[in-house]
Amino acid sequence: MATLGINPGLPLISILIPTYNRAVYLRAALESALSQTYPNLEVVVLDDASTDATPEVVQEFQQRDKRLLYVRNHANRGLVANWRQGIEIARGDFFCFLGDDDTLEPEFVEVLMRPLQEDASLVLAFCDHWVMDAQGQRLPDTTDVNTRRWRRAGLVEGRVSDFLRVALIDRAIFIGAVLFRRSTVEPSFLADEARALVDLWLLYRCAQRGGAYYVPQRLASCRWQLGGVSRSWNWRVYGFEGEMFCYEHFLRDPQLAPYHPIFESRMAYALVTYGNTLLTLGKHQEARAQLRRALRLRPLLRGWIGLGLTFLGPVGIALSRWGRTVRGCLLRNRYIPNYPEELWRHPKPATSIPSSEALTTPTLS
Structure with missing residues (x-):
């Protein structure tokens, strides 16, 4: 791989920052990327046609650090295409994705690069x-809860024994806290159909190529914001569509057969939520189709209620919206499982997913 001439004998690291109209937070992300203790890196800002002060912020940093590369799209290409473009541009031996409102600890690259250098079979x-609030303040208690809920508390440092379970079942890998080996990750791993779940799909494809190594240190910070894009209605629909793509492929993968009951439960739960969301948006026919798909997988009460409401016209829409409001109030401050199968208490499969060496590359339809 090419080097930037800082330390030509050292591997080059690419820190990719996809961004869209986040100039107010981008400054902190850039500061953290350029403050790494490991110096031989390039920081690539992938601007998806922002209309705010993003170009000015980047130019300010470029004037004082030549390791910063700015790529600006003339038109908005969307999340997946922008990420894929980043991998295509990356010149590093290793790369990572940094959210435009997230940050990295100074030792992030140095610590995570070490196991990748020592073991060529790791992808x-x-x-x-850490979890931080909109102002960038760390939330220790929330962080601890987050670590437990995403099942990282039980992981020990070292090579992960069951990469696919940790990635797809436990969903323990936060994409903003990963360093990838560039030679094993292809741009095609980012499928457009995966939409908002492109990170999950990327991990699935990576598991076909090698192993994963976990470091329990908190070397990144994720900003939690109320009312962010991930909570908008359009983004939820975008996310559900990506979720369906992933689950449909997982359920066709014979290597994942031990976990098919879990994927079916999650797919049913997601389809019910997807269908009720479409109904809330006034899309009766689309909602009915998704709810029927859900009920073929699991006879969920919310699914039957939602299906009935699709036949009531405007009254059904109003009742659906009212129901979402009431449900939100009732569930506020109550524990909601990250893993829907917990609602049905599916036993943990006794069989482990085969090692990555035994897996075959999936065929996309």
Whole structure:
């Protein structure tokens, strides 16, 4: 791989920052990327046609650090295409994705690169991360809860014994806390159909190529914001569509057969939520189709209620919206499982997923 001439004998690291209209937070992300203790790196800002002060912020940093590369799209290409473009541009031996409102600890690259250098069979190394509020203040208690809920508390440092379970079942790998080996990750791993779940699909494809290494240190920070894009209605629909793509492929993968009951439960739960969301948006026919798909997988009460409401026209829409409001109030401050199968208490499969060496590359339809 090419080097930037800082330390030509050292591997080059690419820190990719996809961004869209986040100039107010981008400054902190850039500061953290350029403050790494490991110096031989390039920081690539992938601007998806922002209309705010993003170009000015980047130019300010470029004037004082030549390791910063700015790529600006003339038109908005969307999340997946922008990420894929980043991998295509990356010149590093290793690369990571940094959210435009997230940050990295100074030792992030140095610590995660070490196991990748020592073991060529690893495709990625990942770590735990902090949760911070909109102002950038760390939330220790929330962080601890987050670590437990995403099942990282039970992981020990070292090579992950069951990469696919940790990635797809436990969903323990936060994409903003991962360092990838560039030679094993292809741009095609980012499928457009995966939409908002492109990170999950990327991990699935990576598991076909090698292993993963976990570091329990919190070497990144993820910003939690109320009312962010991930909570908008359009983004939820975008996310559900990606979720369906992933689950449909997982359920066709014979290597994942021990976990098919879990994927079916999650797919049913997601389809019910997807269908009720479409109904809330006034899309009766689409909602009915998704709810029927859900009920073929699991006879969920919310699914039957939602299906009935699709036949009531405007009254059904109003009742659906009212129901979402009431449900939100009732569930506020109550524990909601990250893993829907917990609602049905599916036993943990006794069979482990085969090692990555035994897996075959999936065929996309």
